[in-house]
Amino acid sequence: MSGCDSIVTLNLTVNDVFQTSLVEEICDGETYTVGPSGYTQSGVYEDILTASNGCDSTVNLDLTVHPIQETSLVETICFGDNYGVGSSSYNTSGIYQDIIPSAVTGCDSIINLDLTVRDEITTGLTEVVCFGGDFSVGTSTY
Incomplete structure (x- = not known):
């Protein structure tokens, strides 16, 4: 606060957010795993995981379970x-x-x-x- 201007240099890196869409089929009695989540029933699921760059990685899963x-x-x-x-x-x-x-x-x-x-x-x-x-x-x- 001496009344002088300061120059701040910011080196900013913007990492990409990853989004993956999967359409998968499994048989009854099997489990489809996305990250820590396991799915055993037909449905549409969304999992938000942390990518290696620290950003969110979204996985959309459309799962069909065949009897x-x-x-x-x-x-x-x-x-x-x-x-x-x-x-x-x-x-x-x-x-x-x-x-x-x-x-x-x-x-x-x-x-x-x-x-x-x-x-x-x-x-x-x-x-x-x-x-x-x-x-x-x-x-x-x-």
């Missing part, structure tokens, strides 16, 4: 037949689970199969037929 399709089947087949699910084929009674990836969403489909295979039917016949005679079983004649 996992689960199907339960109860099937019965005859002895000697096969039942196919995806790339699997079954011919014995049992409970099976197949996981089939979706070409559209990338999420798995789960197929639960309770398969019953009917017992083989065997019948023994002993018949006597005179020479030149016929013998019929069902629609077949011998």
Whole structure:
């Protein structure tokens, strides 16, 4: 305050504010992480993070969560037949689970199969037929 003028030189750097927009898809049961936040449901989210330059960095996320399709089947087949699910084929009674990836969403489909295979039917016949005679079983004649 001596009444003299002062000259102040200011070297100012203005850092950019970063903004990122994401459109992402995940499967049910998965989590999409942005910074410290984890998202498990479809929606539009905004996260404000601190960039390496100390400024705010905004991330806008449009998230779609695809459901996992689960199907339960109860099937019965005859002895000697096969039942196919995806790339699997079954011919014995049992409970099976197949996981089939979706070409559209990338999420798995789960197929639960309770398969019953009917017992083989065997019948023994002993018949006597005179020479030149016929013998019929069902629609077949011998």
